[in-house]
Amino acid sequence: MYIAVKGGERAIEASRQLLAAARRGDTGVPALEVAQIEQQLGMLVGRVMAEASLFDPHLAALALRQACGDAIEAAFLLRAYRTTLPRFAYSEPVDTDRMRVDRRISAIFKDLPGGQLLGPTFDYTQRLLEFGALAAGAPVADASATPEDVPNALAQLAREGLVEPCLPSAGDPEPPDITRDPPAYPLPRSGWLQMLARADEGWVLGMGYSTQRGYAHTHPFAGDLRSGKVAVELIPDELDFPIEIGEIELTECQMINQFVGSAEVAPVFTRGHGLVFGRGERKAIAMSLVDRALRGAEFGEDTSSPAQQQEFALPQGDSVEASGFVQHLKLPHYVTFESELQLIRKLRDDVHARAAGAAREETSND
Incomplete structure (x- = not known):
């Protein structure tokens, strides 16, 4: 992100x-x-953690x-701090099927193993302002235990x-790390999922909405949507088995879409996947x-829609980079503008001179 230039120290301090x-x-x-x-x-804290690529609720707050x-400014602050942290180990892939869920629903089955767990959500509220909350001492419900x-x-x-099925890519290649290496297009799926996970929620929501309005060939169903705590494990150099070092709160959405197949291959439903830090249900759905x-x-x-173009859908979603490039327009551009100002004056003088010359020539011909 662009940082303000030095100068005017007293004004800057003020x-x-x-x-x-x-x-x-x-x-x-x-x-x-x-x-x-x-x-x-918590939802705002989760959004900042997701867009900063750092799970730390206290620092996000x-x-x-x-x-x-x-x-966006908070995500920028957290990303800047993230760059100062050493990387001492790589964790094992998290297993969201072992999530300690506080919410899990499916839009495709009424009855399913584990049941529909509505959990904390705005979905069943009337979207009316609760003026009673303006008074102190509003009651708080106890969270019930979940499986x-x-x-x-x-x-x-x-x-x-x-x-x-969910299978590794052919050869199970090492995924790129977009926080250390600049993205090189076309990205593998592991790369674009990283970019979507930390992209601006509004951008991803707009891209996802565009697919529902016909700008892609999808017909989605929310297959499994869940949020809760997931264990993080790593394998230390001294051991040959994973140990749990903590847990993080995640929201995951597995979307199933229209089936594909051919005369030789039996049709199957396809998947879209979304996984974000914290309670970010809307972001996870849009990401999938x-x-x-x-x-x-x-x-x-056919991949002619905006949401299907990697170089359109992915880089513009980086809230910190986008904010920096847009906001740098507030910084001094005196020299650049002065050069363009002189150029436009010269061009206007040339146009006026030609017009005056043409008028004199026409007068002399008369």
Whole structure:
């Protein structure tokens, strides 16, 4: 992201002081604590962690407080901090089928193993402002216990061969790391999933929505949508087996789409996948739609829609880079503008001179 140039130190320091005052707000109101943001604005915290590629709810809450609630600025702060951290190990792939779920639904089955677990969601609210919350001491409901393991809703379909299996790519190649190496297009699926996971939620939502409005050849169903805690494991150099080092909160969506097949190959449903930090259900759903759209060439589909073009759908979704490139327009461009100003003056003088010459010639001919 572009950073403001040096200069005008007194003005810059005054601006920082004004920012600190704006961040604090009315001193008659208790200061907002980081723990309050972490515990009570969990969805916003999850979004910042996802777009920063760093799972740390406490630091994400700190970044949000520092950024006055600006999610993109907070993601920028958290990404900048992330670059200072050493990488001491690589974890094993997380197993979302072993997730300790607090919510899991499927839109394709009414009755399924593990049941429909509605959990915390806005889906069943009336979207009416709760003015009672303006009064202190609003009651808080206790969270009910949930099962340790909830079977994947698509497992039976996969066993019957009705939906494509989840298998590693041919040769099981090492996935690229987009946080260390610049993306090189075309990206493998493991690369574009990384970019979508940390892309701006609004952008991914718009791309996913475009596929539903006809700008891709998909007909999606939410097969398994879940959120909860997943164990993180790694294999230390001293051991030959994985150990659990903690757990992270994730939201996963497995979308099934229209089937593919041919005269030789039996038709099956295809999949789109979305996985994000925190409680990011809308982002995970949209991500799964875009993932499936980007797989169009794999199934021999026409790929003329925006959401199916990697170099359109992916890089523009980086909220920090996009914000930086747009906001750098606020910085001084005196020299560039002066050169263009002189050029346009010269061009206008040339046009006026030609017009005057043409008028004199016409007068002399008369």
